[in-house]
Amino acid sequence: MTDLPTPPTVSAAGLTLRYGSTAALDDVSLRLGAGVTGLLGPNGAGKTTLLRVLATAVPADRGAFTVLGHDPNTTAGRQNVRRALGYLPQTPGFHPDFTAFAFVDYVAILKEMTNRAARHREVRRVLDEVGLGDVRGKRIRRLSGGMRQRVALAAALVGGPGFLVLDEPTVGLDPEQRMRFRELIASAGEGRTVLLSTHQTEDVAMLCHRVIVMAGGVVRFEGTPAELTARADGRVWSSTERDPGARAGWRTGTGSFRNVGDPPEGATLVEPTLEDGYLLTLDASDAASASSSEVTA
Amino acid sequence: MSWHVAEDDLRAYVRGELAPPALWSADTHLAACAECRAVLNEVGDPVALDEGWERLDAELDAPRPGFVESLLVRIGVADHTARLLAATPVLRLSWLGAVAAVLVMTVLAANSVRASETPTLFLALAPLLPLAGVALSYGPALDPTYEMTVVAPMHGFRLLLIRTVAVLAVGLGLNGLATLALPSYGLRALAWLLPALALTATGLALAPRLGPVLAPGLVAGVWVAVLVIAEAQTEGTLAPYTVAGQGVAAVVAAFAAGLLYLSRDRFDSTSAHTPFAGFQDGGAA
Numbered sequence: 001m002t003d004l005p006t007p008p009t010v011s012a013a014g015l016t017l018r019y020g021s022t023a024a025l026d027d028v029s030l031r032l033g034a035g036v037t038g039l040l041g042p043n044g045a046g047k048t049t050l051l052r053v054l055a056t057a058v059p060a061d062r063g064a065f066t067v068l069g070h071d072p073n074t075t076a077g078r079q080n081v082r083r084a085l086g087y088l089p090q091t092p093g094f095h096p097d098f099t100a101f102a103f104v105d106y107v108a109i110l111k112e113m114t115n116r117a118a119r120h121r122e123v124r125r126v127l128d129e130v131g132l133g134d135v136r137g138k139r140i141r142r143l144s145g146g147m148r149q150r151v152a153l154a155a156a157l158v159g160g161p162g163f164l165v166l167d168e169p170t171v172g173l174d175p176e177q178r179m180r181f182r183e184l185i186a187s188a189g190e191g192r193t194v195l196l197s198t199h200q201t202e203d204v205a206m207l208c209h210r211v212i213v214m215a216g217g218v219v220r221f222e223g224t225p226a227e228l229t230a231r232a233d234g235r236v237w238s239s240t241e242r243d244p245g246a247r248a249g250w251r252t253g254t255g256s257f258r259n260v261g262d263p264p265e266g267a268t269l270v271e272p273t274l275e276d277g278y279l280l281t282l283d284a285s286d287a288a289s290a291s292s293s294e295v296t297a
Numbered sequence: 298m299s300w301h302v303a304e305d306d307l308r309a310y311v312r313g314e315l316a317p318p319a320l321w322s323a324d325t326h327l328a329a330c331a332e333c334r335a336v337l338n339e340v341g342d343p344v345a346l347d348e349g350w351e352r353l354d355a356e357l358d359a360p361r362p363g364f365v366e367s368l369l370v371r372i373g374v375a376d377h378t379a380r381l382l383a384a385t386p387v388l389r390l391s392w393l394g395a396v397a398a399v400l401v402m403t404v405l406a407a408n409s410v411r412a413s414e415t416p417t418l419f420l421a422l423a424p425l426l427p428l429a430g431v432a433l434s435y436g437p438a439l440d441p442t443y444e445m446t447v448v449a450p451m452h453g454f455r456l457l458l459i460r461t462v463a464v465l466a467v468g469l470g471l472n473g474l475a476t477l478a479l480p481s482y483g484l485r486a487l488a489w490l491l492p493a494l495a496l497t498a499t500g501l502a503l504a505p506r507l508g509p510v511l512a513p514g515l516v517a518g519v520w521v522a523v524l525v526i527a528e529a530q531t532e533g534t535l536a537p538y539t540v541a542g543q544g545v546a547a548v549v550a551a552f553a554a555g556l557l558y559l560s561r562d563r564f565d566s567t568s569a570h571t572p573f574a575g576f577q578d579g580g581a582a
Contacts, residue, residue: 082448082450087445087448094441098384107445109380109381110445110456116317119377
C-alpha cells in the first residue's frame, strides 16, 4: 500500500460487521484522500456494506472511523458526518410524483437547508451541474433511467458535501450515459473525497486516482490503479489456443487468446490492463482462502 | 391589473422576508406587472434588489407545489415542513379517500344495526385507522427514499414526529367527522380517542425493537384480541369503553410516549440485526 498523495480525509480501522455467520466486513481498515477512489470487488465482496457503514446508514459491530475529522460514534459527530456527506445508494428510491426539482429540494430540506430562496438556488445549481436544468419541472416517473440516476446524483451533490459516497452509479446506463456520468463524477471529485463502488474496471481506469479491491469482506488491495495494473506485469500472454495452465483465458476480437496467470516458458507477453491486475488479485484471494480452509480442515 | 403588491410587502420582498403564500403571489405578479417592478426599484437598495431578482428568477423556475403542499402552506405550515409532509404516502388523496370510505361504511353499519348501547364495530375500527396511517408513513419497507433519509442530518425522530402529527391530525379528524354521524350515541361514540392514541404510541414505541411492520401489526392484533375477549365476557359496555378501560388506555398512551422518547436515537439508522438498531454514543451498536 502506497502513501496517500494528500492527508487522509476518511480513516477506518478494524470495521467488522456480521450478518449471522457471514462476515460482510472483516477487520477492514482503509484511508481515503481528496479525489476519486474506486472500490472494486465481486458480488458479495462487502462493498455496499462498507459504503453503508461509512455513510452512517448502518453501524458496524466493531471498529471505528472518522470522516473529515468527525467521529460518527457520538451524536454530534454523526450529525457533522451527515452534514458533510453526499450519498447515492445502489438503488436510489424516489417519490415518483415529485418533479426532479421537488425531489432534490426535498433532499435539501433533509440536509437542513430551510431558507427557501438559498435552497432553490442550490437545487437549481446542482440540477444544472448534472445537465438536468431543462427538465427540472418534469415528474420523475417520466424521466429515463439515466436521467433518474442523474437526479439521484444531484440529490447527493446538493449542499456541496465534502465526502461523496456513490454505490454503483453507472449500473444500467448505456455507454453514452456512462461516459456522461464519468465526466460528472470526475468533476465532482475535484476538491472533495469521493468513494465510488463499481464493477467496471474501466470506471476505475478512467476516473480514479486510488483503488481498493475487496473480496469476502476483506480489503485485498489498496493503492493506485497503476500499482494494481503492475500486479499483472509479466503475467499476461497471448496464444493461438487457450492455455490450460492459465488462471483465466478468453478469445479476443483478433481471434487469438488472452491468458492471465503464470505464463509458460517462451510465452508472448502482452501489456497488462487494470482488469488483469484485478483478476489476479481476486484469484490470489481465492487461493489464499482455499489454502486457509485446507489448513483449518 | 386589478391589484398590485402592497408597498410594505414589496419592502419585505426585497429584504427576503416575505413568506409564502404572499411570496408566491408577489413572484407571479412581479413577473407580469411593470408598475410594481418600478415601485420595487424605488423601495430597495440596488444590492438587495439584485438579490431579489435572482431569487425571483429561481422562484419562477421552481415548479408549483402540489395540492396538499399548497394547502399546508396556506394554513400556516412552513414551506420546508410542507414539502416533507408531501412526501408522506398516506397523506395522498387516494389513501385518505380509502379511509373515508371505510369510515362511511362502518357508520352506516352502526346506524343500521343498532343492537347495543355502544357502536362497537365503529369503536373497534376507529383506533386502528390512525395506527395504520402512522405505520405506513415511515420505515425502510414503505418509504422509497428511506436510505437517503436516514443518512441526512435531519434527525430521523424529528421527521417521524412531523409525519406522525400530520397523519394523526388527519386520521383523528376523519374519525371525528364520522363520530358526528352517530349522534344517537352521544359522547360514548368518542370512546375511540384514547385507545387510538394508546395504540399509535405503542406501535411506534415497539417499532425500534420489532420493526415498522411487525410492531403495529402486533399491536393491532392485541387490540382485536382484547375486544374479542371483552365481547365474550361482558354483556353490557365492552371493557375498553368503560371508565376503567379509558383510564388504562390513557396510562398505556403515556407510558408508550415515554418509551418512544427514550428510543428516539434508534430511528437514526438501519441495521442488519434489528430494524432500527441505532448508534450508541461512544461505540458501534
